[in-house]
Amino acid sequence: xxxxxxxxxxxxxxxxxxxxxxxxxxxxxxxxxxxxxxxxxxxxxxxxxxxxxxxxxxxxxxxxxxxxxxxxxxxxxxxxxxxxxxxxxxxxxxxxxxxxxxxx
Amino acid sequence: xxxxxxxxxxxxxxxxxxxxxxxxxxxxxxxxxxxxxxxxxxxxxxxxxxxxxxxxxxxxxxxxxxxxxxxxxxxxxxxxxxxxxxxxxxxxxxxxxxxxxxxxxxxxxxxxxxxxxxxxxxxxxxxxxxxxxxxxxxxxxxxxxxxxxxxxxxxxxxxxxxxxxxxxxxxxxxxxxxxxxxxxxx
Amino acid sequence: xxxxxxxxxxxxxxxxxxxxxxxxxxxxxxxxxxxxxxxxxxxxxxxxxxxxxxxxxxxxxxxxxxxxxxxxxxxxxxxxxxxxxxxxxxxxxxxxxxxxxxxxxxxxxxxxxxxxxxxxxxxxxxxxxxxxxxxxxxxxxxxxxxxxxxxxxxxxxxxxxxxxxxxxxxxxxxxxxxxxxxxxxxxxxxxxxxxxxxxxxxxxxxxxxxxxxxxxxxxxxxxxxxxxxxxxxxxxxxxxxxxxxxxxxxxxxxxxxxxxxxxxxxxxxxxxxxxxxxxxxxxxxxxxxxxxxxxxxxxxxxxxxxxxxxxxxxxxxxxxxxxxxxxxxxxxxxxxxxxxxxxxxxxxxxxxxxxxxxxxxxxxxxxxxxxxxxxxxxxxxxxxxxxxxxxxxxxxxxxxxxxxxxxxxxxxxxxxxxxxxxxxxxxxxxxxxxxxxxxxxxxxxxxxxxxxxxxxxxxxxxxxxxxxxxxxxxxxxxxxxxxxxxxxxxxxxxxxxxxxxxxxxxxxxxxxxxxxxxxxxxxxxxxxxxxxxxxxxxxxxxxxxxxxxxxxxxxxxxxxxxxxxxxxxxxxxxxxxxxxxxxxxxxxxxxxxxxxxxxxxxxxxxxxxxxxxx
Numbered sequence: 004x005x006x007x008x009x010x011x012x013x014x015x016x017x018x019x020x021x022x023x024x025x026x027x028x029x030x031x032x033x034x035x036x037x038x039x040x041x042x043x044x045x046x047x048x049x050x051x052x053x054x055x056x057x058x059x060x061x062x063x064x065x066x067x068x069x070x071x072x073x074x075x076x077x078x079x080x081x082x083x084x085x086x087x088x089x090x091x092x093x094x095x096x097x098x099x100x101x102x103x104x105x106x107x
Numbered sequence: 108x109x110x111x112x113x114x115x116x117x118x119x120x121x122x123x124x125x126x127x128x129x130x131x132x133x134x135x136x137x138x139x140x141x142x143x144x145x146x147x148x149x150x151x152x153x154x155x156x157x158x159x160x161x162x163x164x165x166x167x168x169x170x171x172x173x174x175x176x177x178x179x180x181x182x183x184x185x186x187x188x189x190x191x192x193x194x195x196x197x198x199x200x201x202x203x204x205x206x207x208x209x210x211x212x213x214x215x216x217x218x219x220x221x222x223x224x225x226x227x228x229x230x231x232x233x234x235x236x237x238x239x240x241x242x243x244x245x246x247x248x249x250x251x252x253x254x255x256x257x258x259x260x261x262x263x264x265x266x267x268x269x270x271x272x273x274x275x276x277x278x279x280x281x282x283x284x285x286x287x288x289x290x291x292x293x
Numbered sequence: 294x295x296x297x298x299x300x301x302x303x304x305x306x307x308x309x310x311x312x313x314x315x316x317x318x319x320x321x322x323x324x325x326x327x328x329x330x331x332x333x334x335x336x337x338x339x340x341x342x343x344x345x346x347x348x349x350x351x352x353x354x355x356x357x358x359x360x361x362x363x364x365x366x367x368x369x370x371x372x373x374x375x376x377x378x379x380x381x382x383x384x385x386x387x388x389x390x391x392x393x394x395x396x397x398x399x400x401x402x403x404x405x406x407x408x409x410x411x412x413x414x415x416x417x418x419x420x421x422x423x424x425x426x427x428x429x430x431x432x433x434x435x436x437x438x439x440x441x442x443x444x445x446x447x448x449x450x451x452x453x454x455x456x457x458x459x460x461x462x463x464x465x466x467x468x469x470x471x472x473x474x475x476x477x478x479x480x481x482x483x484x485x486x487x488x489x490x491x492x493x494x495x496x497x498x499x500x501x502x503x504x505x506x507x508x509x510x511x512x513x514x515x516x517x518x519x520x521x522x523x524x525x526x527x528x529x530x531x532x533x534x535x536x537x538x539x540x541x542x543x544x545x546x547x548x549x550x551x552x553x554x555x556x557x558x559x560x561x562x563x564x565x566x567x568x569x570x571x572x573x574x575x576x577x578x579x580x581x582x583x584x585x586x587x588x589x590x591x592x593x594x595x596x597x598x599x600x601x602x603x604x605x606x607x608x609x610x611x612x613x614x615x616x617x618x619x620x621x622x623x624x625x626x627x628x629x630x631x632x633x634x635x636x637x638x639x640x641x642x643x644x645x646x647x648x649x650x651x652x653x654x655x656x657x658x659x660x661x662x663x664x665x666x667x668x669x670x671x672x673x674x675x676x677x678x679x680x681x682x683x684x685x686x687x688x689x690x691x692x693x694x695x696x697x698x699x700x701x702x703x704x705x706x707x708x709x710x711x712x713x714x715x716x717x718x719x720x721x722x723x724x725x726x727x728x729x730x731x732x733x734x735x736x737x738x739x740x741x742x743x744x745x746x747x748x749x750x751x752x753x754x755x756x757x758x759x760x761x762x763x764x765x766x767x768x769x770x771x772x773x774x775x776x777x778x779x780x781x782x783x784x785x786x787x788x789x790x791x792x793x794x795x796x797x798x799x800x801x802x803x804x805x806x807x808x809x810x811x812x813x814x815x816x817x818x819x820x821x822x823x824x825x826x827x828x829x830x831x832x833x834x835x836x837x838x839x840x841x842x843x844x845x846x847x848x849x850x851x852x853x854x855x856x857x858x859x860x861x862x863x864x865x866x867x868x869x870x871x872x873x874x875x876x877x878x879x880x881x882x883x884x885x886x887x888x889x890x891x892x893x894x895x896x897x898x899x900x901x902x903x904x905x906x907x
Contacts, residue, residue, distance in 0.1 A: 007109050007153050007228050012219045014154065014226075017117045019219070021124050021143075023212035028128035029888045030204030033195050034188075036133050036179065038884065040140055043171070044124055050159075051147055058154040061229040063239040066159045067247070070240065073166055074251040078258025080171050084178045085265025091182050093279055098191075103882030207892045214899045218906070 014055035021048035120146035131192035155230040314413035330412030338388035373429035378769035383426035393752035400748035418444035461539040472523015479516030525557030542645030551634035579619020586612025590720035595828035622699035629692035636680035639756035662737030682722035691764030722797025
């Protein structure tokens with residue numbers, strides 16, 4: 004398999020767009036599930052950047068970092084969804100703007 | 108050929124991401140997200156990382172997203188939730204986050220502007236990844252395993268409480284009622 | 294028991310007794326308190342007598358270091374004594390007169406509830422005063438100096454239940470503090486310039502380092518003079534002494550007549566060679582003395598309170614001592630210090646006896662005719678007044694006359710000083726015999742309710758004796774001060790000097806007893822009344838100081854009362870609270886807000902990184 008001849012920047016631009024959009028979702032959505040999804044998108048974007056960099060230098064390190072990101076995402080989703088369940092039970096809502104108990 | 112395939116997959120990934128994060132219905136959003144992840148898997152494959160692509164499909168699009176779907180089904184949000192989500196997505200809420208995200212994206216574009224480099228186009232086989240992984244990176248593997256264990260314990264702890272109502276929870280409910288009364292008073 | 298090895302005993306006895314009395318806090322039986330209080334001074338006086346005898350026989354200057362007080366770099370003042378003729382004279386006066394006054398106090402304070410406290414303070418005072426005159430270095434001298442100040446404060450405010458007494462005590466303390474601050478500065482200056490506070494070393498170093506009239510010795514002596522002026526109640530810091538009469542009368546006799554107030558004279562005499570290097574300061578000493586003696590004498594004329602008259606006369610007599618020091622007649626000054634201690638203590642004790650036997654009456658115009666009713670007191674008072682007025686053949690005559698003659702002998706300004714001193718002597722005779730005539734002659738207005746006992750009479754009798762024969766004492770001061778001779782004096786000057794007190798006596802007789810003279814026409818006129826009230830108020834010094842210092846201070850105090858500086862700090866506190874409230878709003882628990890602010894920060898960080906890249 005020889006030769007995907009595109010500049011590295013194109014991949015990185017896609018990754019940064021996905022990252023920015025993930026951030027946008029994080030700031031925009033009030034539903035905790037969508038916030039978690041946004042986080043997934045951002046992690047994914049970062050993973051894409053790593054893999055692309057690994058491909059640029061023809062090294063395996065990029066994919067190894069991808070693996071680590073994957074495990075972080077898995078752990079985060081497991082705990083995060085557990086929290087979603089708790090929030091739903093306690094506050095009877097998933098809206099993070101109303102589900103707060105600080106007075107500030 | 109492969110270049111056009113890359114751009115197509117990129118396009119699908121971007122569009123699917125945008126759609127996923129702008130849906131009101133969580134289930135629809137998840138389907139779009141899975142499409143986006145699959146498109147990214149294709150990109151991984153084209154970049155010469157077949158192992159990463161396989162994991163993306165199996166774990167990301169498979170396991171993690173299924174977990175999401177389970178939870179959404181468990182919560183049984185229904186149509187009222189969708190209506191509320193629509194209301195929350197009205198354009199005025201987009202302004203500040205959109206602006207910030209756009210600026211950040213612009214900044215990243217500026218950062219990428221001056222560095223032009225072509226990809227090597229070489230494929231990195233799973234074997235090479237495995238050798239690296241259990242060679243110099245073995246410590247990272249251990250740490251990742253500990254992280255996953257912690258996640259496992261945490262998820263079990265949080266999820267178990269969902270099934271049994273405890274005294275603490277009742278107290279919390281009373282507290283919440285009081286707070287609502289207080290809010291109602293003025 | 295004589296010799297430098299036993300010197301420490303002298304201040305030790307009063308100090309021990311004071312400590313015992315303070316620690317036991319009045320729990321001891323009255324007899325033991327009296328025994329301790331007067332006995333310690335008697336022991337001390339005995340030691341002084343032995344030492345004096347030893348000194349007179351051998352003429353040996355004793356110098357002993359008990360231990361080193363502190364040692365910092367090359368500054369190592371010791372608890373050290375230096376005993377020469379001057380110290381011997383001072384110690385004899387302090388312990389001798391002090392013992393008589395303590396003996397007198399046994400009876401005078403008999404019915405006072407704070408008997409023990411009184412003797413504790415008095416003993417502490419004697420110890421501090423002894424330290425002052427025995428000290429080998431200026432730091433120890435300063436310790437004694439401040440010690441007597443504290444005791445003076447405590448004893449003036451002895452009857453502290455009356456707020457007026459507390460106020461008088463505070464005034465005495467604060468006014469002398471002004472002088473003490475100057476003196477401390479003087480010590481600093483001397484130490485930095487000469488590198489030692491050891492008096493003898495310092496004087497030698499000053500002699501070799503400076504020429505007469507140099508700037509530094511002038512400043513240093515002026516600062517020392519400030520301390521002396523404060524302690525000795527001279528112009529312009531004399532206002533505290535009349536108010537200090539609020540204390541018990543024996544206190545006035547001991548502290549405010551015989552010993553403490555003469556500490557300033559001692560200080561100047563002790564550093565006479567330093568003062569000789571600063572002729573300007575020395576002349577200032579003379580002029581201060583002259584002005585003080587005149588002002589105080591005029592004021593004494595108008596007073597009605599028996600103790601205030603004596604207080605002003607004390608100020609006036611110390612003025613004579615300053616005059617003597619100022620014209621260089623140091624021995625004459627110290628001689629007058631000693632005789633003044635005798636006759637002024639006598640006068641105060643006699644006045645105290647009058648007050649004691651007369652229902653604590655102070656106003657002389659409510660007394661009268663006491664000549665036959667209190668004969669011992671009358672004779673004491675008469676002898677004391679005669680000595681004060683310097684009538685011939687009394688001790689006051691032998692000490693005051695040399696002062697006037699020395700003043701005359703002063704070049705250029707001598708005749709002015711002499712004329713002023715002479716006017717003072719005239720006034721002294723008038724006011725002292727006014728006192729005698731008004732109190733002891735004429736009609737009885739108040740009858741005495743008791744007679745003085747032997748504990749009061751004996752000190753009076755002894756002091757009478759001293760007041761008469763004190764003039765024949767020869768002080769061992771020849772080796773201390775340079776020989777002074779005022780040369781040949783015109784006989785007419787001597788005769789005028791001798792005659793003046795007699796003229797004053799005659800005037801007083803004419804005015805207050807025989808009524809041949811009458812000044813009622815003058816005193817009833819507007820000018821006369823104004824003059825009288827001016828003199829009565831002590832030349833309005835109190836009002837002047839009130840206006841100059843006290844009022845501005847009070848205005849400032851009022852101003853700062855609301856603590857305007859605190860507004861700043863309170864403002865800081867409010868600012869903190871306000872920012873806390875504002876910042877706690879950031880900590881809202883709103884996840885989206887957190888995310889947004891993080892992104893905001895991220896944007897800025899990336900921007901900074903971009904700038905550093907390009």
